[in-house]
Amino acid sequence: MSGRIRLNWGFLFFFLPVALWLLLLIVLPHAELLRLSFTSSRPGGFTLQNYMAFFSEPIYWLTFVRTAFYSVIVTFLVMVIALPVAFYITKVARVRAGGFLMVLILVPFWVSELIRVYGWIILLRESGVINRLFTSIGLFSQPIEMLYNDVTMIMGLVYTSMLFMVVPIVGVMDALDDSLIEAAYDLGASKTAIWRTIIIPHCMPGMVSGGIIVFMLVLGSYLTPNLMGGKNSLWFTEQIYNQIILYFNWNQGAAFGFLLLLLSSLIIWIALKVTGQNLGEVVK
Amino acid sequence: MPFALSVHGLTKKFGNFTAVENISFDVEDGKFFSILGPSGCGKTTLLRMIAGFYRQDGGTILFNGEDMSSVPPNRRPVNLVFQNLALFPMMNVFENVAFGLRRRGEKGSGVARKVNDMLERVGLPDSGEKQISQLSGGQKQRIAIARCLVLDPAVLLLDEPLGALDAKLREHMKVELKTLQANVGTTFVYITHDQSEAMVMSDTVAVMNKGTFEQTGSPQELYHRPRSSFVAQFVGNNNRFLIVPSRDDGGAPAGLYAGRFSFILDDACRSLQDGIPCEMFVRPEAMVIEPGSDTPGFNRMPVQVRAVLFDGGNSRLLVIPEGTEDEIVVMLPQTGLYDHIRAGDRIMVGWDPGISLCFAGNGGKPYDER
Amino acid sequence: MIRSLPSSRRYRWSFNLFIGAYFVLLFAPLVVTMILAFNDSMYPSLPWEGFTLDWFFGSGPEKFGIFNDQANLRSLAFSFRVALTVACLSTILGTCAAFLFEQENFRFKGALYFLMIAPLVIPGVILGISILMFANTVGIFIEDLTGVYVKSLVPGFWLVVLGQSSFISTIVALVVSARLKKFDRSLEEAAYNLGANRAEVLRYVTLPYLRPSILGGAAVAFLMSFENFNTTIFTVGSQATLPINMYMQVRDGSTPVINAISFLLITGTSIFAVANLYLGKKKED
Numbered sequence: 056m057s058g059r060i061r062l063n064w065g066f067l068f069f070f071l072p073v074a075l076w077l078l079l080l081i082v083l084p085h086a087e088l089l090r091l092s093f094t095s096s097r098p099g100g101f102t103l104q105n106y107m108a109f110f111s112e113p114i115y116w117l118t119f120v121r122t123a124f125y126s127v128i129v130t131f132l133v134m135v136i137a138l139p140v141a142f143y144i145t146k147v148a149r150v151r152a153g154g155f156l157m158v159l160i161l162v163p164f165w166v167s168e169l170i171r172v173y174g175w176i177i178l179l180r181e182s183g184v185i186n187r188l189f190t191s192i193g194l195f196s197q198p199i200e201m202l203y204n205d206v207t208m209i210m211g212l213v214y215t216s217m218l219f220m221v222v223p224i225v226g227v228m229d230a231l232d233d234s235l236i237e238a239a240y241d242l243g244a245s246k247t248a249i250w251r252t253i254i255i256p257h258c259m260p261g262m263v264s265g266g267i268i269v270f271m272l273v274l275g276s277y278l279t280p281n282l283m284g285g286k287n288s289l290w291f292t293e294q295i296y297n298q299i300i301l302y303f304n305w306n307q308g309a310a311f312g313f314l315l316l317l318l319s320s321l322i323i324w325i326a327l328k329v330t331g332q333n334l335g336e337v338v339k
Numbered sequence: 340m341p342f343a344l345s346v347h348g349l350t351k352k353f354g355n356f357t358a359v360e361n362i363s364f365d366v367e368d369g370k371f372f373s374i375l376g377p378s379g380c381g382k383t384t385l386l387r388m389i390a391g392f393y394r395q396d397g398g399t400i401l402f403n404g405e406d407m408s409s410v411p412p413n414r415r416p417v418n419l420v421f422q423n424l425a426l427f428p429m430m431n432v433f434e435n436v437a438f439g440l441r442r443r444g445e446k447g448s449g450v451a452r453k454v455n456d457m458l459e460r461v462g463l464p465d466s467g468e469k470q471i472s473q474l475s476g477g478q479k480q481r482i483a484i485a486r487c488l489v490l491d492p493a494v495l496l497l498d499e500p501l502g503a504l505d506a507k508l509r510e511h512m513k514v515e516l517k518t519l520q521a522n523v524g525t526t527f528v529y530i531t532h533d534q535s536e537a538m539v540m541s542d543t544v545a546v547m548n549k550g551t552f553e554q555t556g557s558p559q560e561l562y563h564r565p566r567s568s569f570v571a572q573f574v575g576n577n578n579r580f581l582i583v584p585s586r587d588d589g590g591a592p593a594g595l596y597a598g599r600f601s602f603i604l605d606d607a608c609r610s611l612q613d614g615i616p617c618e619m620f621v622r623p624e625a626m627v628i629e630p631g632s633d634t635p636g637f638n639r640m641p642v643q644v645r646a647v648l649f650d651g652g653n654s655r656l657l658v659i660p661e662g663t664e665d666e667i668v669v670m671l672p673q674t675g676l677y678d679h680i681r682a683g684d685r686i687m688v689g690w691d692p693g694i695s696l697c698f699a700g701n702g703g704k705p706y707d708e709r
Numbered sequence: 710m711i712r713s714l715p716s717s718r719r720y721r722w723s724f725n726l727f728i729g730a731y732f733v734l735l736f737a738p739l740v741v742t743m744i745l746a747f748n749d750s751m752y753p754s755l756p757w758e759g760f761t762l763d764w765f766f767g768s769g770p771e772k773f774g775i776f777n778d779q780a781n782l783r784s785l786a787f788s789f790r791v792a793l794t795v796a797c798l799s800t801i802l803g804t805c806a807a808f809l810f811e812q813e814n815f816r817f818k819g820a821l822y823f824l825m826i827a828p829l830v831i832p833g834v835i836l837g838i839s840i841l842m843f844a845n846t847v848g849i850f851i852e853d854l855t856g857v858y859v860k861s862l863v864p865g866f867w868l869v870v871l872g873q874s875s876f877i878s879t880i881v882a883l884v885v886s887a888r889l890k891k892f893d894r895s896l897e898e899a900a901y902n903l904g905a906n907r908a909e910v911l912r913y914v915t916l917p918y919l920r921p922s923i924l925g926g927a928a929v930a931f932l933m934s935f936e937n938f939n940t941t942i943f944t945v946g947s948q949a950t951l952p953i954n955m956y957m958q959v960r961d962g963s964t965p966v967i968n969a970i971s972f973l974l975i976t977g978t979s980i981f982a983v984a985n986l987y988l989g990k991k992k993e994d
Contacts, residue, residue: 073802073809076806080872081828084842163736163739165936168952169936169956295834308838392898413902427900430913438903442906487902
């Protein structure tokens with residue numbers, strides 16, 4: 056609308072706060088993060104030492120690889136579980152019941168991650184509710200420690216991030232016209248064929264945006280791996296925390312942080328390229 | 340007495356595309372002026388320049404003789420009824436109508452009196468407390484107009500406000516708008532692509548095409564004396580024949596159609612150059628089915644009936660002149676005289692040459708409403 | 710398959726079972742946590758020792774309820790202050806951004822938009838450390854230059870607020886944008902045409918239209934701030950927010966007072982969220 060008469064102070068009124076926010080809280084802090092990661096902690100000059108340490112110390116890069124790998128697995132699991140749930144809410148349940156189920160799904164989302172993890176801890180730990188229940192009815196002969204292992208940690212991560220997948224998929228699935236499924240059925244398609252050719256392709260944008268958000272949340276998660284994972288299931292965010300809060304080695308922490316940022320950007324970029332989506336559309 | 344609205348040499352370009360090219364016109368105070376044109380002809384651009392939403396690339400706009408070319412839209416003495424009406428859904432009817440008064444700083448009982456007066460005038464008294472969503476299509480229409488008229492504008496612009504209504508209501512609103520305008524006496528400038536709306540309501544109609552006015556005049560003038568091929572086709576229905584002019588033995592103008600029919604032309608076609616193809620128009624209602632042989636000077640042509648299009652008082656025959664591929668529409672009066680005609684029949688049609696029109700040039704593509 | 714299509718009994722049963730299990734697992738940890746808040750035991754666990762309200766109102770000597778637990782109450786009050794401030798700040802920033810990207814055209818708009826949505830895909834931990842480091846550098850720089858020690862640049866209230874606002878503003882912007890996208894620009898033009906100026910158009914037409922989404926965005930911002938952990942852990946000073954305070958208690962072992970806090974938070978946020986959802990839906994119509 057090039058011909059529209061423009062009132063310029065109106066533009067500045069909106070532009071200045073946004074520019075300040077993005078410059079002071081996003082751009083400059085990340086530039087500083089990058090600078091510190093290339094600065095040596097003692098004399099203060101330029102160094103690659105912080106990155107060298109990452110590659111020379113197996114515990115660092117092994118944690119890094121493990122974190123990335125598990126994040127992908129969690130994202131995949133969440134997607135596999137969320138699809139039928141979303142399908143049930145939008146297409147199977149009666150319309151009003153679907154709305155009610157949606158509210159039920161949203162409510163735990165608003166409860167702090169810490170409380171959700173705490174709930175699992177009191178359920179699963181050696182002196183926890185499940186062990187007490189099962190030993191008292193004779194199912195277990197003695198309490199079993201179900202916390203502090205990789206499987207429990209993955210379950211916890213799936214649990215805490217599930218909602219960020221269900222919501223976008225429900226959004227796109229709701230927009231899928233029932234008559235498309237009816238038409239496919241009418242033309243003789245089997246259930247698997249309907250899922251493969253109609254439902255999944257239609258839901259792709261929602262799956263990608265949910266996948267990106269879940270992956271990012273899991274990768275950057277701290278509470279769940281820290282509280283539910285064992286001593287051997289170290290998460291990369293814990294390495295960052297240790298460097299900055301425990302060892303007070305900010306430069307090393309900055310390098311780790313930057314590597315994590317690179318990793319998340321890279322995987323998100325690959326996911327977008329493979330599925331042919333773009334970020335602006337995905338976050339809507 | 341200056342004109343309510345005067346436009347001189349108005350031009351608007353979007354990049355390389357000229358949407359409005361050097362348009363000038365004057366609207367007398369209290370008149371109903373319509374701008375009629377197909378979509379994409381630039382009429383909305385022209386309207387938005389008059390309202391002030393677009394800045395013109397050249398030309399001036401005067402209201403009551405005062406140059407307002409560079410005045411922002413919120414200070415022009417002109418109000419616009421939007422295509423989608425743009426009633427504020429977050430306010431009730433009263434606040435919608437009072438909106439402009441309040442922006443002028445008017446307060447208290449004066450506002451209430453003016454709003455209620457105006458609601459009464461548009462036939463919706465006591466609807467002030469209603470929400471916009473509670474109104475019917477026709478009521479919304481009237482509130483949108485009331486909201487503008489309460490400000491007593493020099494000119495009221497209407498941008499195809501009947502477009503969203505269903506056919507029956509549209510017929511009704513045409514009459515209603517016309518009487519409303521006559522009652523309030525405000526100058527209306529009405530934009531539409533529907534020639535029937537323009538014809539029924541307007542004192543003056545300007546036919547717009549490709550950014551310029553083709554012809555300005557009363558509805559009757561446009562219908563009976565179109566000055567261009569475009570106007571002849573756009574205003575009312577018309578049959579178009581491509582002919583090659585020549586002279587008959589007496590030197591009177593004649594035309595050869597499809598290489599086989601020779602027509603007598605109206606005397607006004609005398610200026611056409613012999614041998615250069617041109618267009619001839621005959622309206623469907625001017626066509627006579629099976630003209631008696633006792634009408635001398637008539638053009639006659641054998642045709643084959645392709646279809647009988649029954650539509651009550653607007654029934655027509657779709658016919659093909661023999662030996663051609665052209666389709667001609669002939670009015671089919673429902674007098675019982677022609678009930679025997681069936682698709683596939685061969686009949687004669689004819690017309691008085693004095694009623695036909697000719698335009699030089701073959702006009703390129705005929706205007707197509709789709 | 711779907712409502713209108715037939716499907717076998719077994720398929721329907723197994724699908725219903727799956728959904729049932731899903732919802733049981735979804736709520737089991739929350740429900741158990743809430744129930745154990747009323748257990749008359751020193752540990753947040755079974756066996757059931759009888760009903761008590763001591764973990765809410767107890768005043769010692771061995772059971773201190775939440776309403777007598779100064780450390781937790783202080784962090785709760787701190788979290789409230791932070792969340793209110795973040796809600797205000799990010800609602801302003803987010804609404805400005807929504808207007809900027811929906812209604813204005815300018816050079817580098819695409820790049821700036823990308824920058825605005827970037828915080829959504831940056832892990833919260835990294836937002837936290839980068840803001841911590843940047844604030845520290847700026848603080849040192851200012852102190853070296855002027856000798857003034859800027860207290861709000863060290864970990865504490867303002868750093869927590871800034872760290873959280875950096876990404877919560879984006880969320881508000883997306884919420885407001887979604888509604889602004891559906892806004893019919895001709896309403897604004899109609900208001901201009903009726904004599905309103907830019908400020909009046911905003912005040913009487915655009916903002917009333919956006920009000921449900923702005924309020925909704927502010928509510929979302931409040932809740933997100935209130936429960937944030939990842940960004941806050943790096944920017945917090947000596948006074949912890951509630952999630953961080955609770956984290957330390959959970960990590961080091963605790964009494965059912967954590968369950969009592971959880972009970973209050975779960976019921977509180979549920980009522981808040983359901984009301985927000987309900988009101989939001991009603992306003993949309």
